[in-house]
Amino acid sequence: MNNVRGWTRRRGPGARPDRAGYARLFAQDRAAPHWAYDYADRLARRHPADHRILIQTSMSPSGTFHIGNLRDTICAHLVHRALVRTGRRSAVLLSFDDFDPFRQSQAVAGTELAPYGGRPLALARERSTAICRTYLRALKDLGICPPDADPDGRMPVGAAWETHYQWERYTSGTYRGIQRRYVRHADRLAALLGVEDPRRLFAVYCQQCGRNTTTIHELRPDQVRYDCRSCGAFVTTEVMECVKPSWALDWTLRVAYEHIDCEPAGQDHCSSGSTMDRTQPIYDRFLGSDQPVIVPYGLIRQPGQRQKISGSRAGGLAPDDLLRVMPPTMILWLYARPNCLSDMRLGLDRGSVLAAYAGYDRFLSRVPVAPRARKLYELLTDTPVPDGPPLPSIRRVLGLLHATLYDAGRVLDELAAAAPAADRAALAERVRHALAWVSGPGRGTSWLHGPAPAGPGTALLAGGLAGRWDRARHAALLGALFGVASGPPLRRLLDAFTEAEVVDAVTAFDSTGARPLLRRVTDRLDAVSVTGGSRAR
Known part of the structure; x- marks a missing residue:
C-alpha cells in the first residue's frame, strides 16, 4: 500500500x-x-x-x-x-x-x-x-x-x-529524509543511471555565497564536504538542505x-x-x-x-497574450484539438487568428450533433452547450470595427440588431476580443496603416460636404484626415464625428498639417492596448 x-x-x-x-x-x-x-x-x-x-x-x-x-x-x-x-x-x-x-x-x-x-x-x-x-x-x-x-x-x-x-x-527540510536515502545509496543510483562518479548526481549550494559552483569531495547521508570556485570557501556541513539532486x-x-x-x-x-x-x-x-x-x-x-x-x-x-484576444474555452480547445503528441503552431498574426476562430466556430456548431465533439467540449468547460444562433464570424466583427473607426459599442449594437436572439454577453465578448487584437498584435492590419494618398487634398471642402463624392475626392478626404488613401466611407465618418468636426479637421490639416481626428482614433486604440483589452477576469 x-x-x-x-x-x-x-x-x-x-x-x-x-x-x-x-x-x-x-x-x-x-x-x-x-x-x-x-x-x-x-x-x-x-x-x-x-x-x-x-x-x-x-x-x-x-x-x-x-x-x-x-x-x-x-x-x-x-x-x-x-x-x-x-x-x-x-x-x-x-x-x-x-x-x-x-x-x-x-x-x-x-x-x-x-x-x-x-x-x-x-x-x-x-x-x-x-x-x-x-x-x-x-x-x-x-x-x-x-x-x-x-x-x-x-x-x-x-x-x-x-x-x-x-x-x-x-x-x-521536507525532503530531508529521502535526500539522505538517495545520498546513502548514491553508488547504486549511479549504476542504475550509468553515471561513473556518484557525486555527479548531486550539486551543493555554497553556504557562504549561495552559488552552485562547488566541487563535492565527500558526500555522506549526514555530512557533505565541498569547496566553492566562486568564493573560495572550503566547507564541511551537516546541512542537507543545500544539496540538490540532479x-x-x-x-x-x-x-x-x-x-x-x-x-x-x-x-x-x-x-x-x-x-x-x-x-x-x-x-x-x-x-x-x-x-x-x-x-x-x-x-x-x-x-x-x-x-x-x-x-x-x-x-x-x-x-495573457492569448487571453486578451480569445475566450478561455477557445484557448483550451486550441490545445486540446490536436493529439498531444503533435507539434503545434500558435500565433496572433491575422491568418492564425482568423483560422483559429473559424475552426472554433465550426467546432461549436458540431457539439450538439457529434458525440466526439461533445466529449471534447465537456473536457473544456462545465458551461452548457450553446443552443442559440452562432456568433458572427471574427472576420465580420473585425470588418465592422474597421468601418466604425473602432467604436466597440456601435459594433455591438449593430450585431445585436441584426441577430436579436443572440447572446448579447457572448457578442460583447467577441467584440472586445476583436478590438483587443486589432489594437495590439493586429494593429498593422488597420486601415490607419494603409498606403498614403497619391496627392495633397488642399481646398478640399470649400463648399462643405455637399456635392458629388467620387473615389478621388473620398481618397483626398481620408488623406487629409488620416494620411491614408482608403478607409471607412463618408457615412461612417459622419456616424463617428459631426460634419463640423470633419470640416474643422480638414481646415486644420490645410493650415498646419495637423490631424486631430486621427489622434482621436489612435487614442481609442491605444487605450485598449494599454489596459490589456478584454482579458478575462
Missing part, C-alpha cells in the same frame, strides 16, 4: 507493471473519444477506485512563462477533467522549480540578475514571485486554477489543486515523496536517453514502484519560427 508522504509506493494487487519500455511512451488508444480519456483510463486501471490520482505539472521560473509551458499545464488539466468525468478522484499539483539555479548566461545578460548567477531562482524573490503569480492569474482566467486559491496558488490540504515551491520544500534524481525523489501518478512531459524529455527513459531502472529496481503515467506532448512554435519558445530567452507569446 502507499505510504503517506513516504518514499516508496508498492504495486498493489491490481496494478500492472508497464515494462514494455521506451516505445510505449508514445502508444495511444485512438478509439478513445479523446486522448485525455486514454490516459485517464490507464490511470484508473492502475490504481484502486478510492485512490486520489495526483497529476503534476512543473516548470522553472527562469523567465516569463509562455504558451509552451501552458501546454504542460493544460495537458494535466485535461487528464484531470477526464478522470473526474469518469467518476475518479483526482488533483493537479503545480510545482514551481524555483530551487533550480540561475544560468550564468542569464546573469550576465541583465545587470539586475548579475548577483544571482548560480544561485536558486527563488532568491530573486520579487522577480520569481511576479513570474509565478502572473502565470497563476492566467490559469485562474482559463478556469484551471480554482478562483479561491490565494495569489500563490495555495489551497487547503486535500483540495483538487496544490501548488508547491521547490525552494520551500527543500530548504524547510534533475533525473530530483524528479524521481519528488514523485516518490509526493505520490505523483501522472505527469505531462515535452517530447524532448521523452526521447531515447532522456529523463523519462533513463530513470525507469530507478523506479523498477530502487523505488519498487511504477514510473508515473507520462503524457508526452509536442513542441509549440510561433509562425515563422523554427525554434521552440524559450522563456529565459524571452520573446515568446505568454498566456
Whole structure:
C-alpha cells in the first residue's frame, strides 16, 4: 500500500507493471473519444477506485512563462477533467522549480540578475514571485486554477489543486529524509543511471555565497564536504538542505515523496536517453514502484519560427497574450484539438487568428450533433452547450470595427440588431476580443496603416460636404484626415464625428498639417492596448 508522504509506493494487487519500455511512451488508444480519456483510463486501471490520482505539472521560473509551458499545464488539466468525468478522484499539483539555479548566461545578460548567477531562482524573490503569480492569474482566467486559491496558488490540504515551491520544500527540510536515502545509496543510483562518479548526481549550494559552483569531495547521508570556485570557501556541513539532486534524481525523489501518478512531459524529455527513459531502472529496481503515467506532448512554435519558445530567452507569446484576444474555452480547445503528441503552431498574426476562430466556430456548431465533439467540449468547460444562433464570424466583427473607426459599442449594437436572439454577453465578448487584437498584435492590419494618398487634398471642402463624392475626392478626404488613401466611407465618418468636426479637421490639416481626428482614433486604440483589452477576469 502507499505510504503517506513516504518514499516508496508498492504495486498493489491490481496494478500492472508497464515494462514494455521506451516505445510505449508514445502508444495511444485512438478509439478513445479523446486522448485525455486514454490516459485517464490507464490511470484508473492502475490504481484502486478510492485512490486520489495526483497529476503534476512543473516548470522553472527562469523567465516569463509562455504558451509552451501552458501546454504542460493544460495537458494535466485535461487528464484531470477526464478522470473526474469518469467518476475518479483526482488533483493537479503545480510545482514551481524555483530551487533550480540561475544560468550564468542569464546573469550576465541583465545587470539586475548579475548577483544571482548560480544561485536558486527563488532568491530573486520579487522577480520569481511576479513570474509565478502572473502565470497563476492566467490559469485562474482559463478556469484551471480554482478562483479561491490565494495569489500563490495555495489551497487547503486535500483540495483538487496544490501548488508547491521547490525552494520551500527543500530548504524547510521536507525532503530531508529521502535526500539522505538517495545520498546513502548514491553508488547504486549511479549504476542504475550509468553515471561513473556518484557525486555527479548531486550539486551543493555554497553556504557562504549561495552559488552552485562547488566541487563535492565527500558526500555522506549526514555530512557533505565541498569547496566553492566562486568564493573560495572550503566547507564541511551537516546541512542537507543545500544539496540538490540532479534533475533525473530530483524528479524521481519528488514523485516518490509526493505520490505523483501522472505527469505531462515535452517530447524532448521523452526521447531515447532522456529523463523519462533513463530513470525507469530507478523506479523498477530502487523505488519498487511504477514510473508515473507520462503524457508526452509536442513542441509549440510561433509562425515563422523554427525554434521552440524559450522563456529565459524571452520573446515568446505568454498566456495573457492569448487571453486578451480569445475566450478561455477557445484557448483550451486550441490545445486540446490536436493529439498531444503533435507539434503545434500558435500565433496572433491575422491568418492564425482568423483560422483559429473559424475552426472554433465550426467546432461549436458540431457539439450538439457529434458525440466526439461533445466529449471534447465537456473536457473544456462545465458551461452548457450553446443552443442559440452562432456568433458572427471574427472576420465580420473585425470588418465592422474597421468601418466604425473602432467604436466597440456601435459594433455591438449593430450585431445585436441584426441577430436579436443572440447572446448579447457572448457578442460583447467577441467584440472586445476583436478590438483587443486589432489594437495590439493586429494593429498593422488597420486601415490607419494603409498606403498614403497619391496627392495633397488642399481646398478640399470649400463648399462643405455637399456635392458629388467620387473615389478621388473620398481618397483626398481620408488623406487629409488620416494620411491614408482608403478607409471607412463618408457615412461612417459622419456616424463617428459631426460634419463640423470633419470640416474643422480638414481646415486644420490645410493650415498646419495637423490631424486631430486621427489622434482621436489612435487614442481609442491605444487605450485598449494599454489596459490589456478584454482579458478575462
